[in-house]
Amino acid sequence: MIPLTDFLLVSAGLFCIGLFMIVSKRNAIQILIGIELMLNAAILNLVAFGKYDRFNNGGQVFALFAIVLAAATTAVALAIILNVYRKYKTIDPDKVDKLRD
Amino acid sequence: MTIVQFLFYVMSFITLASALFVAASKSLVRSIFMFFITLFALAGLYVLALADFVAITQIVIYVGGILVLILFAFMLSGKDTLNAMQQQKNQFISLNKVAALLLAGLFFIVLINMIVKLDANNLPWIKKSVQLGNTFSPTDLTTDNIGVNLMTKYLLPFEALSVLLMMVLIGAAHLSRKEQRQ
Numbered sequence: 001m002i003p004l005t006d007f008l009l010v011s012a013g014l015f016c017i018g019l020f021m022i023v024s025k026r027n028a029i030q031i032l033i034g035i036e037l038m039l040n041a042a043i044l045n046l047v048a049f050g051k052y053d054r055f056n057n058g059g060q061v062f063a064l065f066a067i068v069l070a071a072a073t074t075a076v077a078l079a080i081i082l083n084v085y086r087k088y089k090t091i092d093p094d095k096v097d098k099l100r101d
Numbered sequence: 102m103t104i105v106q107f108l109f110y111v112m113s114f115i116t117l118a119s120a121l122f123v124a125a126s127k128s129l130v131r132s133i134f135m136f137f138i139t140l141f142a143l144a145g146l147y148v149l150a151l152a153d154f155v156a157i158t159q160i161v162i163y164v165g166g167i168l169v170l171i172l173f174a175f176m177l178s179g180k181d182t183l184n185a186m187q188q189q190k191n192q193f194i195s196l197n198k199v200a201a202l203l204l205a206g207l208f209f210i211v212l213i214n215m216i217v218k219l220d221a222n223n224l225p226w227i228k229k230s231v232q233l234g235n236t237f238s239p240t241d242l243t244t245d246n247i248g249v250n251l252m253t254k255y256l257l258p259f260e261a262l263s264v265l266l267m268m269v270l271i272g273a274a275h276l277s278r279k280e281q282r283q
Contacts, residue, residue, distance in 0.1 A: 002109045002149060004221040010113040010146065012212040016205045017120045024201035029129065029175055033136055036167065037120055040143055043159075047152045051237050052230040057250045060243070063147075063155045064251075065262055067162050072269040074167045078174040079276035085178040 007048035014041035028081045028091040032074065039070045109149050115142040133171055140164050151237040154244045 014037055021034030043063045050059020085091050088098075119138040126132040140163045147156035221227070230236055237243065251259055 002106060004227070005216060006109065006113070007146070007150065008216045008219075008221055009213070010116060012209060012216060013117050014120055015212065016209040017117075017124050019208055020201050020205035021124045023204055024198045027129065029171060029178075030132065032171065033123060033132065036136075036163075037123070037139070040140070040163075043155075044143065044146060044150075047147050047150045047155055050155075051151050052227050052235065054230075054235045054237050054241070055246075056254065057243075057247050060152050060155050060247060061250060061255050063152065064158055064247075065258060067155070067158055068262055068266065071162050071166055072266055074170055075269055075273045076276070078170050079273040081174055082177055082277055091178055 004048055007044060011041040011044040011048075014038070014044065026092045026094060028077075028084070028093055031093065032077055032081070036070060036074070039066065043067060105149065109146070112142050112145040112149065115139075116146065129175060133168070133175065136171075137164060137168060140168070151239060151241070151243070154247055 018034045018037030022031050025031050043066050046059045046063040046066065050063065053059055081091055084096055088096055116139055119135045122135045123132045123139060144156040144159045147159060
């Protein structure tokens with residue numbers, strides 16, 4: 001059996017890589033990928049603990065919900081990124097500093 | 102070391118290495134395609150945590166849906182992005198990156214410290230569920246139980262999520278529509 005601590009360590013590594021991407025990247029798509037990495041780290045934790053909940057399936061069901069929520073987030077975020085690109089001709093979040101009008 | 106443990110370490114190495122490549126790569130296309138590999142290896146980790154349905158969902162939704170969406174967004178805003186990336190290439194180590202590295206590293210140390218102190222295998226509720234036989238064994242069929250639970254115990258979050266998905270569908274279609282000028 002794989003110890004639970006190993007899963008937690010892998011997910012901590014993934015989370016920190018995602019955090020690094022969010023803070024350092026200058027491209028909205030790469031920041032989005034960083035957010036996905038952090039979400040995946042959380043889902044890995046849910047699944048790893050879900051192994052100890054056989055009758056209620058709490059961890060796995062909420063991992064499924066989290067995956068669907070991540071898909072919804074990504075769809076909206078990409079629509080927003082496309083709009084920003086159309087308006088500003090760049091997707092660097094540092095350069096998008098004007099409100100409408 | 103059993104073969105399951107060996108596979109687990111191989112999978113986690115692939116996951117972390119490809120995630121590092123995604124973070125370090127200068128080229129957006131390469132980092133998107135390495136993200137494919139990260140997601141596949143994560144699905145393998147889910148299988149090793151005895152959650153095969155979640156693993157299949159991960160492959161279908163993440164690899165099939167989200168990555169294709171990201172690729173399309175990249176293609177629709179491509180040229181300027183690539184130019185911006187090339188400008189970034191000149192300054193190899195900027196102050197911005199050092200700060201980000203420091204933040205991520207310190208956060209990682211905090212997390213490691215917490216995980217070591219937590220000692221997850223000896224938590225009271227986990228010991229109790231092992232005693233009661235509430236854990237998965239590798240020969241179990243898990244999917245039918247998930248389906249039953251989804252339709253009984255977790256029906257309210259499920260329905261709320263379906264309403265949210267509907268809203269997202271309409272909202273994303275509305276946002277990405279071309280605006281007409283009056």
